[in-house]
Amino acid sequence: MVEEIAVLGAGSGGCATAADLSLRGYKVNLWNRSYDRIMPILKSGGIELTGRVRKQGFAKLNKITWGDHIKEAIQGVDVIIITVPAYGHEDVAVRCAPYLHDGQIIVLNPGYFSSLEFAKTLRSMGVKRRVKIAETSTLTYACRKVSPFKVDVIITTKFFLFCTFPSKDVEEAIDIFKQLYPSAIQAINVLEAFLNNPNPIVHPIGVLLNLGCIERLERFYFYKEGVTPSVAKVIQAIDNERLALCKALGFRQISTKERLIRGEYAKEGTIQEMYNKSVLGCIKAPSTIHSRYITEDIPYGLVTWASLGDLLKVLTPTMKSIIQLFSVITQTDYYEKGRTVKKLGISELNAEELNRFLAKGNT
Template identity: 40%
Template sequence: MNIAIIGAGNGGQTMAAHLTMEGHLVSLYDINKKLVSDLNELGGIQCEGVINGFVPIEATTNIQQALEGAEVIMCTTNANAHERVAKSIAPFIQDNQIVLIFPGYWGALEFSQVLEQYENNKRIFIAETESLIYTCRYMRPGYVNVRSIKQQLEFATYPSEDVYEVKKRLESVYPQLTPQKSILNTTLNNVNPIFHTPITLMNAGRIESEGDFYFYPEGATPSVVNVIEKVDQERLMLGKAIGVELASALELLHRFYNVNEKTLYDGINKNKAYQRGKAPTTLKYRYIYEDIPYGLVPMSELGKALDVETPCIDLLIDLAEVAVNEELRSKGINMEKLGLGNVTRGEIVEYLNY
């Protein structure tokens, strides 16, 4: 297929290399001119890990050029860029194109709203996944370490009835994509906020001190995992209140990585894909600025709308705001932004499910 990838970060570089290896025609776009220049100077991307080899890739900062002829537009940017990406592609998007967001963070709904604002009347398929399909990190431009490719990954579309058409058309790209009835499944099954935020905040002193450490095997201690489990329970209660069957964090580890441990602590710490990932060296990182405004805050907001208490989620949001000395609740997704500011509980369920 002809595929445009928006965002040349960890996921974008890995995806571009992997899909090119698989025989697809790939265009890689990023707004960062220096990054694009570095990639083009190198001439491609060198992969190590479960994907190995050098893959010639040409990157661009020209969005129109990147989208030309694309059957699928893969968005791998951080969630705080979703609205900007949607606005940038709106003038150039064509009938019958698929937009797939890795991972969702409510992205399918955001993209749909932006395209509607632009009075785009083309037939577009908008989808999102519950997670990035790769566990990966780029060490420097053009050099990526790929620790795993998820074996099964759920996705949904907005509106929901498009999901089987998207599944059929992407079968040759990612056969492990599994259709779900609602973007609530994909958004609420995104465990990044559930894992990243407690580990980051409870290891803040270590993160800001000198020296590296491994984020999961050293950061996810028993007491930290206790907090993760509490946040996960609140997430599952939100799903129950809105009529969506969600997987627990441990079940997601089973599905993503074939981890067969009986406890979440063992599931995290014995997951081979998590063994070599270094922790960030600052709190000014996406584990705070993406996973809270676009992950935990919408869960807190949804809890208030559905009369579901989320005390641990709220505690982590408040602690993060104090730690970084910034307002985080207003920077991401809230019920007003989702178009759900003045609707009933029943209307929320119907709107988000269908």
């Protein structure tokens, strides 16, 4: 039975996770890299939780730490849930490595296919402890911070994939994780989970076709207003490219529409209608281009998918066009900066070999 949990990252996702699990009776520690963000929570001693959760109210936390004090947060816990952005996973791996112990389950939430790198970092730091590294396809809550220690849950994710790397370890891990999140669905491997992350499908293009507005500081609702007919058409094209990747790897082909319906985000309709009328309607568009919608979902999302496409001979012209335009706009070489199959050390594998590697942890 899970008793104690560490949540690493005190953004809206981390706060929702920590508060919800605490109110559900678990002992929860919260850690954040920077002091500034954790300070108001430290002062209040916990997080105020509202919205669509089992129990609303003030969630008292067990330990609240930051920066170099990660040991206090993770020592002795059963599950470590990491909610920092993908570009922070490596840093968290380095910080955690000295304090992990046998039997702990580390869940990258969402994973963005970071578990290969996470495992490699632990190995390179000489970690001998038998921990299990897992990923979810998407954050387990759609939520937003309404103040530095108040978070509002729009929906608890009803449909998401979960797997460990290597996937041979999945059974025990998913049994434990399902105590916390019963709706987790077992993926074939972490790559199947990653290919079902909705963020790279909708975030970058929603920003791109609304960038004029964003730069003129006109505020709008990202899904309710930002998903116009053209945005919806490009979402569909990206989705088709993503589904072709899933097919080439022998994975389920779960369309964005199917995910929106099964996740209870929206009722059946066109892509545009479904997003416009979804429960995510209250989410505002980012107010700047320096947002996770770009800084995470291009280098750790579309770049990885497009590079997988090159490896598997699946065409991804729409993904590549979006990457190219953001490369120009942010003056960043995302193939250099981002997570390609080459950087992951899997650029010599075919689909079968890749799946075998993800199952066993070695080729």
